[in-house]
Amino acid sequence: MTKFKGKGVYGAIAIGNAALFKRQDEQVRRTHVDDIEAEFARFEEAKELATEQLSEIYEKALKEVGETHAQIFEVHMMMLEDDDYNESITNIIRTQSVNAEYAVATTADNFADMFASMEDAYMQARAADVKDISNRLINCLTKGESAGQQMSQKMIICADDLAPSETVSLDKESVLAFVTAYGSSNSHTAILARNMNIPAVIGVGEDFLKAVEDGKRIIVDGYTGEIILEPDAETESAMQKKQEDDLHKKSLLQELKGKENVTLDGTKVNIYANIGGVDGVGAVLANDAGGIGLFRSEFLYLESPDYPTEEQQFTAYRKVLESMMGKKVIIRTLDIGADKQIDYFNLDKEENPALGFRAIRICLTRPEIFKTQLRALYRASAFGNLGIMFPMITSVSEVEKILTVCEEVKAELKEAGVPYDENTEVGIMIETPAAAVISDRLAPLVNFFSVGTNDLTQYTLAIDRQNAKLEPFCDTHHEAILRLIEMSAKNAHAHGAWIGICGELAADTTLTEAFLRMGIDELSVSAPFVLPLRDAVRKLDLSK
Ligand code: PEP
Numbered sequence: 447m448t449k450f451k452g453k454g455v456y457g458a459i460a461i462g463n464a465a466l467f468k469r470q471d472e473q474v475r476r477t478h479v480d481d482i483e484a485e486f487a488r489f490e491e492a493k494e495l496a497t498e499q500l501s502e503i504y505e506k507a508l509k510e511v512g513e514t515h516a517q518i519f520e521v522h523m524m525m526l527e528d529d530d531y532n533e534s535i536t537n538i539i540r541t542q543s544v545n546a547e548y549a550v551a552t553t554a555d556n557f558a559d560m561f562a563s564m565e566d567a568y569m570q571a572r573a574a575d576v577k578d579i580s581n582r583l584i585n586c587l588t589k590g591e592s593a594g595q596q597m598s599q600k601m602i603i604c605a606d607d608l609a610p611s612e613t614v615s616l617d618k619e620s621v622l623a624f625v626t627a628y629g630s631s632n633s634h635t636a637i638l639a640r641n642m643n644i645p646a647v648i649g650v651g652e653d654f655l656k657a658v659e660d661g662k663r664i665i666v667d668g669y670t671g672e673i674i675l676e677p678d679a680e681t682e683s684a685m686q687k688k689q690e691d692d693l694h695k696k697s698l699l700q701e702l703k704g705k706e707n708v709t710l711d712g713t714k715v716n717i718y719a720n721i722g723g724v725d726g727v728g729a730v731l732a733n734d735a736g737g738i739g740l741f742r743s744e745f746l747y748l749e750s751p752d753y754p755t756e757e758q759q760f761t762a763y764r765k766v767l768e769s770m771m772g773k774k775v776i777i778r779t780l781d782i783g784a785d786k787q788i789d790y791f792n793l794d795k796e797e798n799p800a801l802g803f804r805a806i807r808i809c810l811t812r813p814e815i816f817k818t819q820l821r822a823l824y825r826a827s828a829f830g831n832l833g834i835m836f837p838m839i840t841s842v843s844e845v846e847k848i849l850t851v852c853e854e855v856k857a858e859l860k861e862a863g864v865p866y867d868e869n870t871e872v873g874i875m876i877e878t879p880a881a882a883v884i885s886d887r888l889a890p891l892v893n894f895f896s897v898g899t900n901d902l903t904q905y906t907l908a909i910d911r912q913n914a915k916l917e918p919f920c921d922t923h924h925e926a927i928l929r930l931i932e933m934s935a936k937n938a939h940a941h942g943a944w945i946g947i948c949g950e951l952a953a954d955t956t957l958t959e960a961f962l963r964m965g966i967d968e969l970s971v972s973a974p975f976v977l978p979l980r981d982a983v984r985k986l987d988l989s990k
């Protein structure tokens with residue numbers, strides 16, 4: 447029995463036999479060609495075939511994992527048409543008089559190296575995409591087929607890494623789980639695994655690949671990231687028990703879908719989910735959340751090589767609103783700075799970035815960025831039930847300035863005849879002690895508060911949330927934090943505003959009773975916590 451440790455990207459347990467992922471031999475030989483034009487024609491033909499295959503995979507993905515995740519294959523089709531990529535291939539064929547396979551493989555290596563050397567984790571993950579489309583092209587050049595692996599029984603797929611198209615090509619019915627030696631949790635492969643509900647552990651390391659063989663017994667724990675190769679009988683039966691308990695717990699929770707978030711004595715609370723991008727909506731719906739309580743819009747900026755345009759933002763916000771079909775969607779305006787740095791913003795290095803130039807401070811200083819986002823948001827408001835929320839508030843004057851900009855944006859849209867929802871709710875995050883203490887002054891200005899307990903904890907307890915060494919000092923249930931939340935709830939309600947909690951503490955079921963007694967109206971948590979929280983709420987009796 448040998449244990450390996452990786453990163454779990456989807457929480458579930460699988461026990462079965464290993465199947466090493468087989469792909470076509472990708473060794474490409476360099477051969478001299480005399481007829482360059484004929485080689486160009488071969489390349490064009492292969493590109494056409496690759497596009498056809500990708501469009502078939504896109505249709506399959508559309509059915510199995512939904513449009514958001516299928517889009518990567520549209521991106522692959524676009525990458526195949528990319529001018530720089532194509533120019534590199536044709537240049538290599540022309541200048542070196544070599545075969546198209548070699549030109550594609552060399553271009554793939556160069557482009558993948560370039561992506562891998564970028565600082566941005568999202569761009570790094572694109573190295574896998576360029577390799578994926580290039581392998582497909584090479585297969586098409588050699589007339590090979592990139593079909594999914596056929597298996598007679600359910601197996602645990604073990605691979606060095608899996609490209610997005612390889613992941614989706616796997617026959618879902620015959621895959622118990624997958625384990626990869628490499629890979630980043632930001633990659634589309636990890637995202638697809640979560641969405642396909644397949645237990646998955648990535649980044650297990652090279653030693654695992656050396657040790658695993660076809661047919662070897664293997665246990666995958668997607669919760670802990672632990673992989674057990676050739677488990678002894680005792681370990682296997684203990685893990686079987688853990689798996690049964692897990693499945694049982696999940697099936698019980700599934701029964702809560704469609705049920706109300708109501709305590710035994712009839713107190714109701716909204717349970718919403720947090721997302722970081724359009725991709726998150728699938729999990730929100732799958733877990734039956736009543737809405738989206740926090741869309742961290744800065745991820746749109748983090749994933750973009752330059753400022754996302756008004757149109758790009760509008761498209762993303764509209765998509766989320768339409769997918770939620772009238773349920774509340776609260777989008778938080780840009781919250782960068784501190785731990786979320788973006789190169790193209792050119793922010794100065796700071797001694798104390800968490801106490802620095804971040805979030806609303808940047809937006810109010812750079813109104814062109816702020817107004818672009820607000821225009822996109824208000825335009826999107828015509829397509830669903832939007833709430834706009836502002837982060838890192840410390841004063842009344844900040845909120846007044848924000849509201850003035852909102853009015854300007856709405857007036858401009860009205861003037862231009864662009865539709866927007868006049869009733870769009872506006873709220874602020876309570877994530878500084880200052881905001882909580884003056885919440886009686888802030889509440890009359892807005893429709894809602896949402897408590898960001900992650901930052902409220904860091905600022906109240908003077909504990910840097912990034913510093914792992916401070917964890918022993920971090921009492922997330924500290925009376926000071928709970929009093930600030932209670933004070934904010936009282937002040938919100940006294941002025942006709944509602945109040946939610948969207949920080950991690952919202953999912954802490956040992957506090958659910960306290961939050962409901964404070965009159966918290968909404969709790970917004972990561973999607974997998976929606977049903978466990980509903981379960982906790984339904985077992986409470988506040989009349990006692
Ligand atoms: C918070 O601070 O609690 C919060 C929800 O915002 P973030 O974690 O994005 O800072």
Ligand code: MG
Binds near residue numbers: 837898900901
């Ligand atoms: Mg915060």
